[in-house]
Amino acid sequence: MKKTRLNAVHKEAGARMVEFAGFEMPIEYKGIIDEHLAVRTKAGLFDVSHMGEIIVEGPEALACLQYLTPNDVAKLSSGKIQYTALTTSQGTFVDDLLIYCLSVPDKYLLVVNAANIDKDFAWVKEKATPFRVEVFNRSDEHSQLALQGPLAREILQPLTDIDLSQMKPFTFAFGQVASIECLVSRTGYTGEDGFEIYTLAENPEIIWKAIMAEGEPKGLLPVGLGARDTLRLEAKLMLYGNDISDKTTVLEADLKWIVKFQKGDFIGKAALEKQEQEGLRRKLIGFEVIDKGIARPHYPVFIKGEQVSEISSGTFAPYLKKAIGLTYLPVEHTEIGTEFEIGVRDRKLKARVVPTPFYKREKK
Amino acid sequence: MYPANLYYTKDHEWLKVEGEEAVVGITDFAQQQLGDIIYAELPPAGKDLEAHQVLGSLESVKSVSDIYCPVSGEVLGVNSELSQAPDLINKDPYGQGWLVRLKLKDKAELDALMKAADYEKYLEGLEH
Known part of the structure; x- marks a missing residue:
């Protein structure tokens, strides 16, 4: 099992550790609900x-990524x-991913899901063959910390030379955090404002400890993968x-906004255009459980007694205090308010299609 | 962590004998493993349960677990506080977080349960 460079810090903090995507990771420290609420409120x-x-570098890096992904990288x-996405x-x-533009048109950083690193690297390398680019897997060298929540900026600013007030969502800058060289981006996977901090340094625990020391008096908590999942689901962020x-x-997943047909050819374009013309047969929807109980991944979904799908994500949402989830339904049943049933062990729970995201933070 | 006056099961329930009756809950180890508990599904009063029969289930943010009846008996009542405050099971598993009260059917069944020292040894075995 792989360990991140922060493994000892988590154990010191009393985290419960689990295996995730080949890594020993903290699932929770104080408890999922407390950690979830800390991110929403502090x-x-x-x-x-x-x-x-993954780094894609070379004179045709832009052209290569335009071909590998549906969104318009030229933007x-x-x-x-x-x-x-990689389609x-x-x-x-x-996979789904973030592309960081390091230099136009020749250097980009791809941030991909842990479980897909080897698959993505092999895929990108293979599909990039016709282009004048080199592809590097830099996953092992990088540590990544995410500081999320309404107080994120206030906590991070005293520790960095980057002017965070000038950093817009979905942008990044290079600078120091706790005197260590970092890339800091205004991104996250929680539905809150916040930052992701990447470093190649061997000692990211210095950054971790500096942020905890700065933030703890203000209510900052360390957060494990348990609350990461409940937070991202409330914000309807996808989990591969x-x-x-x-x-x-991509269209069935209701992510049409990342598909730019007019930009030129890309892998999967023909299939997506055809699907758009013919119309979708199923679509990802958000639901709330009406009856008492929690829908969890793989539980069967029924419409008029017939199984139509299974739950893709489902949990108790600690901030909204109800059971929510995502599932694919036949398009004729995806209208807001449509009711259906979820098989929970020996019972069937009523659920209802609701607007998403389930949670949206108030913008100041 | 594991009070000496209780009996324990391999499924991490505890049982406290009070005359002909017994109170059942889950151990501190079990509540830690489950994490924050959201719902407790408990049996109706009057229900006859056999030893090892499913008594109910506890649902946490992350998972759902069946709770088994440590011994045979009739359900006399359940902890009604839990419907409003299921987190009592996390906060006070041996006290306010109790689950059900049983009328014992056969006290001889208690011999099959573990004492605190045996349960602690059993947990050590699980951790390796």
């Missing part, structure tokens, strides 16, 4: 060093970030392997 600090970092100037020829997901996969297309 701030939380996550070790997400398991995430993958990115240096310092900007884009949410997108198959069927328009399904190899649950909500999206090589079996679901």
Whole structure:
């Protein structure tokens, strides 16, 4: 099992550790609910060093990424970030990812899911063959911390020379955090304002400890993967392997906003155009459980007694205080308010299609 | 952590004998493993349960677990506080977080349960 460079820090903090995507990771410290609420109301600090970092570099890096992803990479100037996907020829997901533009048009950083690092690296390398680029897997060298929540900026600013007030969402800058060289981006996976901090340094625990020392008096908590999952689900952020996969297309996942047909050819374009013309047969929807109980991944979904799908994500939402989830439904049943049933062991729970995201922070 | 006056099961329930009756809950180890508990599904009063039969289930943010009846008996009542405050099971598993009260059917069944020292040894075995 791999360990991040912060492994000892988590154990010191009393985290319960589990295996996730080949890494020994903290699932919770104080408890999922407390950690979740800290991120919604104050701030939380996550070790997400398991995430993958792939560099695409060379004179045709932009052209290569335009071909590998459905979003328009040409929109990115240096310092900007884009949410997108690696798509198959069927328009399904190899992975979802963030592209960081380091230099136009020749250097980009791809931040990918931990479970997909090897697959993505092999995929990008293979598909990049016709282009004058080199592809590097830099996942093991990078540590990544995420500081998320309404107090994130206030906690981070005293520790860095970057002017965070000038940093817009989905942009990044290089600078120091706790005197260590870092890349800091205004991104996250929680639905809150916040920052992700990447470093190649051997001692990221210095950053971790400096942020905790600064933030703890203000209510900052360390947060594990348990609350990371409940936070991202409230904000309806996709989890590869649950909500999206090589079996679901980008359009079915309701991510049409990352598909730019007019930009030129890309892998999966023909399939997605065809699907758009013919109309979707199923679509990812958000639901609330009406009856008492929690829907969890893989529980069967029924409409008029017939099983139509299974739950892709489902949990108790600690901030909203109800059971929520995501599932694919036949499009004729995706209207807001539509009721259906979820098989929970020996019972069937009523659920209802609701607008998403379930949680949206108030913008100041 | 594991009071000496209680009996314990391999499924991490505890049982406290009070005359012909017994109170059942889950151990500190069990509540830690489950994490924050959201719902407790408990049996109706009057229900006859056999030893090892499913008594109810506890749902936490992360998972759902069945609770088994340590011994045979009739359900006399359940902890009604839990419907409003299921986190009592996390905060005070041996006290305010109790689950059900049983009328014992056969006290001889208690011999099959573990004492605190045996349970602690059993937990050590699980951790390796």
